[in-house]
Amino acid sequence: DAKTTQPNSMESNEEEPVHLPCNHSTISGTDYIHWYRQLPSQGPEYVIHGLTSNVNNRMASLAIAEDRKSSTLILHRATLRDAAVYYCILPSGNTPLVFGKGTRLSVIA
């Protein structure tokens, strides 16, 4: 998998938007950008993925820079339940996903 860089931790107030950044300067033209999150005491769960265009689903939005060297996961209105570790991953063909350290998001009531 191409290398990604994320901040170790971030903090947000409840009901405010959260922008989680990810740098992936070595991304290739065919690499998708995937985001997963892991809630406390649970297995990771898929959040969203995209290639070039911004993507939206019921959980979050993914904004991809025009040069694709960075992306941002956007939670439009953070809740306490969104406190988790968020992983930005660039899968590589038929090889298994590699989970790095991710960003630990704390949400303050």
Place this chain on the structure above:
Amino acid sequence: NAGVTQTPKFQVLKTGQSMTLQCAQDMNHNSMYWYRQDPGMGLRLIYYSASEGTTDKGEVPNGYNVSRLNKREFSLRLESAAPSQTSVYFCASGGLRNQPQHFGDGTRLSIL
């Protein structure tokens, strides 16, 4: 809609005992995986199976064996458990060729 089911959810073993962790998925995925996650650490891949009939080592395979019993089931065996194998074990399926990967709820294993 079960997704990925792991059994058991919790287990305590003594050093040297053997144990098989079970995993089944109902999403018709070809690929399945076993990860371990030590307290406060990231996920590490133990073994995976890209398709029925194939298995491959991941980052930390020593002390483990796997069996891809059929397309649905992928088991992980500890032949002689050691305290260093105390961890939370996650099974997953999907995840190749940009498919989302789906995880089970984990098996919390303690070895005394």
